[in-house]
Amino acid sequence: MAKDLRDFLKKVRSRGQLRTITAQVDPNLEIAEISNRLLQAGGPAVLFENVKGSPYPVVVNLLGTVERVCWAMGMEHPEELEVLGKKLGMLQQPKPPKTISQAIDLGKVLFDVVKAKPSRDWLPACQQVVRLDDQVDLTQIPMIRPYPKDGGKVVTLGLVITKDCETGVPNVGVYRLQLQGKNTMTVQWLSVRGGARHLRKAAERGKSLEVAIAIGVDPLIILAAATPIPVDLSEWLFAGLYAGKGVSLAKCKTVDLEVPSMSEFVLEGTITPGETATDGPFGDHMGYYGGVNPEAPLIRFHCMTHRKSPVYLTTFSGRPPKEEAMMAIALNRIYTPILRQQVSEIVDFFLPMEALSYKAAIISIDKSYPGQARRAAMAFWTALPQFTYTKFVIVVDKDINIRDPRQVVWAVTSKVDPIRDVFILPDSPFDSLDFANERLGLGSRMGIDATTKVPPETAHEWGEQLESDPNVADLVRRRWREYGLDDIKLNEADANVFGYDIH
Numbered sequence: 001m002a003k004d005l006r007d008f009l010k011k012v013r014s015r016g017q018l019r020t021i022t023a024q025v026d027p028n029l030e031i032a033e034i035s036n037r038l039l040q041a042g043g044p045a046v047l048f049e050n051v052k053g054s055p056y057p058v059v060v061n062l063l064g065t066v067e068r069v070c071w072a073m074g075m076e077h078p079e080e081l082e083v084l085g086k087k088l089g090m091l092q093q094p095k096p097p098k099t100i101s102q103a104i105d106l107g108k109v110l111f112d113v114v115k116a117k118p119s120r121d122w123l124p125a126c127q128q129v130v131r132l133d134d135q136v137d138l139t140q141i142p143m144i145r146p147y148p149k150d151g152g153k154v155v156t157l158g159l160v161i162t163k164d165c166e167t168g169v170p171n172v173g174v175y176r177l178q179l180q181g182k183n184t185m186t187v188q189w190l191s192v193r194g195g196a197r198h199l200r201k202a203a204e205r206g207k208s209l210e211v212a213i214a215i216g217v218d219p220l221i222i223l224a225a226a227t228p229i230p231v232d233l234s235e236w237l238f239a240g241l242y243a244g245k246g247v248s249l250a251k252c253k254t255v256d257l258e259v260p261s262m263s264e265f266v267l268e269g270t271i272t273p274g275e276t277a278t279d280g281p282f283g284d285h286m287g288y289y290g291g292v293n294p295e296a297p298l299i300r301f302h303c304m305t306h307r308k309s310p311v312y313l314t315t316f317s318g319r320p321p322k323e324e325a326m327m328a329i330a331l332n333r334i335y336t337p338i339l340r341q342q343v344s345e346i347v348d349f350f351l352p353m354e355a356l357s358y359k360a361a362i363i364s365i366d367k368s369y370p371g372q373a374r375r376a377a378m379a380f381w382t383a384l385p386q387f388t389y390t391k392f393v394i395v396v397d398k399d400i401n402i403r404d405p406r407q408v409v410w411a412v413t414s415k416v417d418p419i420r421d422v423f424i425l426p427d428s429p430f431d432s433l434d435f436a437n438e439r440l441g442l443g444s445r446m447g448i449d450a451t452t453k454v455p456p457e458t459a460h461e462w463g464e465q466l467e468s469d470p471n472v473a474d475l476v477r478r479r480w481r482e483y484g485l486d487d488i489k490l491n492e493a494d495a496n497v498f499g500y501d502i503h
Contacts, residue, residue, distance in 0.1 A: 004125075004262035005216050005313060008072060009047070009059065017044045017068060024050040027058065027153070032146035032316050035060040039321050047311075054142035059313045063219055063323045069330040072219040073242065081333035084242065088338060116240025121261035124250030126214075127305045132254075136183045136304045141215075141265065143179055146316035147283035151292070153179040154282065156315050158267075159214040159225055160187060161257050162198040165207055170257065171195055172225045172235035176317075177213065178279050178296075186279040186296035187211075187271075190432075199297060203273035210255040211271055211299050216264025216313045221247060227331055254303040264310040269301035285356055286433050287319030320353045328357030335384065342383040345376055347398040351390075352405075359434075360392040362402040370457045374423065377447035389431040394448045411450040420457070421449040 012018045025031055025048050038046065038061050045062040063069050070078055131137075143153035155177040163170045171194030177185045189196050195211075202209040224239035236258075240246045250261035255268045279296030281289040315323045332351050340346050347364045351357050365376050373395035380393055396402060396411045416422065423446070430443035437443035452462060480486055 004218050005264060005311060008219055011071060012045055012062070012068060018047060019044050020047045020049060022049050024052055026052045027054070027142045027144045029145060029148060031058060031060060031144050036318070039064045039323070051142040054140055056140070056142055056310055056312050058142045058144070059311055060315060061323065062313065063327055066326050066330050069223070069327050072223060073330070074220070074244065078330050078333045081330060082337050085334040085337035087241070088334065115244065116237050116246055118236045118240060118246045118249045121248045121250045124261035125307050126250060126259065126261055126263040126266050127253065128308045129306050130253060131304045133302055136301050138179060138185065138301065139182055142312050144314055144316065146318070147289070149289055150282050151178060151280045155185070155213065155215060157215070157222055157313050159217060159221065159259070160195055161212040161214065161259060162195045162209060163257060164198050165202050165205060170234065171198060174222060174226045176282065180277050180298065183301045184277070185299050185301070186277050187299060188279050188293065188296055199271060199273065208270040208272050210257055211269050212252050212255055212257040212259050213267040214259040214263040216311055217260045218262065221260055223327060223331070226327065227334070253305060264312065265304065265306045267301050268303040269299045271297045271299050283316070283318050284433055285317040285322070285324060286435070288435060290433055320356060325353045325357050329353055339380070339383055343376055343379040345372060348402055350402045358386060358390055360394070361387070361390050362394045362396065362408055364396050364398045364400055364402050365451065366398050367451050370454050373449035373451045374447060381445065388429065390445070391443070392446050392448070394450055396450045397452055412448060415450045415452060416448060423447050
């Protein structure tokens with residue numbers, strides 16, 4: 001695990017995955033265009049040293065490949081993330097151990113929780129430079145404007161930290177922030193998110209809500225904060241579980257909140273209930289410009305601290321592939337063991353990047369009774385909060401490679417009778433950014449049973465699937481070179497696609 005953003009940048013550079021650009025670049029449109037082209041090509045992260053209008057350098061595309069997301073998690077391959085998923089699953093639904101080995105495994109997980117407890121840094125690097133009141137100038141931060149019709153410059157990878165005024169429990173989220181003035185920004189968060197709940201509670205008591213924004217943290221902490229897995233842990237403890245050790249926190253200068261002590265920038269301010277400004281439009285992950293919010297909460301900042309020679313980390317949303325899609329592909333592996341624990345018949349599941357990494361899910365099950373595919377789809381929608389907005393669920397048999405679109409399409413077209421195997425649930429709570437819905441915030445979802453049917457699902461017997469004679473297939477495999485075909489790869493149909501070809 002990296003100790004901070006700079007440590008991770010060194011790691012990425014040592015592996016040939018970070019380029020430094022000394023030519024001047026414009027944060028208005030140009031940085032995003034360069035980053036987008038690099039993402040499309042599976043290219044490296046980039047450090048822009050000479051940014052127009054700012055004394056600070058910018059890092060983009062840092063998590064632009066699945067490989068680099070795994071490095072941020074202290075791992076080399078996405079498959080290793082399933083180990084972390086099993087650990088989180090044990091914490092979510094702990095069961096009394098039945099064997100000594102199970103007791104040992106549970107003990108290890110509980111010890112990991114102890115190790116994950118945050119620590120306090122009394123001389124934090126994030127407060128090497130302190131600017132108060134009139135000295136605060138957010139326009140010096142090299143925020144980018146990704147698309148030509150965007151409403152303004154944005155902060156996208158900042159940790160937005162608030163606290164429940166009743167319980168004192170903090171919330172850490174990753175929300176979009178729009179620059180409004182020298183010391184003001186608006187925040188865009190869904191009403192169900194922790195920060196929005198904290199603001200409503202503060203308003204009910206006639207209080208302002210304190211806010212801290214930590215920018216340029218260890219990417220692992222960003223991944224932990226952006227993962228809405230329903231474990232009853234604070235985000236800091238959750239990040240510690242990701243990291244294998246506690247997050248080092250520092251107390252803010254002017255608000256009663258804590259931030260990662262090695263943050264590059266920290267902004268401290270308050271939201272006065274009812275004080276709002278217009279936010280948007282902005283290009284979003286759906287591939288369209290989102291709407292304008294005329295009543296977005298306005299944050300007034302009265303303190304900005306930062307490290308000496310700070311580095312600004314940023315990204316942007318849009319039609320995949322983007323960094324958020326790469327993050328989702330890797331985190332898919334963490335969800336898998338947790339989902340199996342919730343729905344025992346599920347063998348594997350996949351969220352294709354082309355489907356925005358959450359709009360469509362492909363599930364394989366070990367089918368043993370009629371109606372099981374429909375049950376699995378219904379259970380999937382309620383298993384984890386992030387699956388609430390999944391529009392399509394395709395259920396296939398366990399022998400289908402769900403990461404191969406050719407096999408999935410074959411299963412759908414050869415095993416589905418639409419009137420029997422397609423079911424639609426109307427009027428479900430939905431993503432307000434999904435313009436396909438007739439009413440924003442309310443939509444339908446579809447389940448597709450692409451499994452082999454068994455009585456009484458069908459009144460006739462299915463023919464056997466075509467298979468090669470195993471003896472002949474083995475002979476051909478062994479004699480492939482003799483036939484002069486050794487330059488052709490075998491098992492090409494098993495190659496990972498749907499986004500996995502972007503390294």
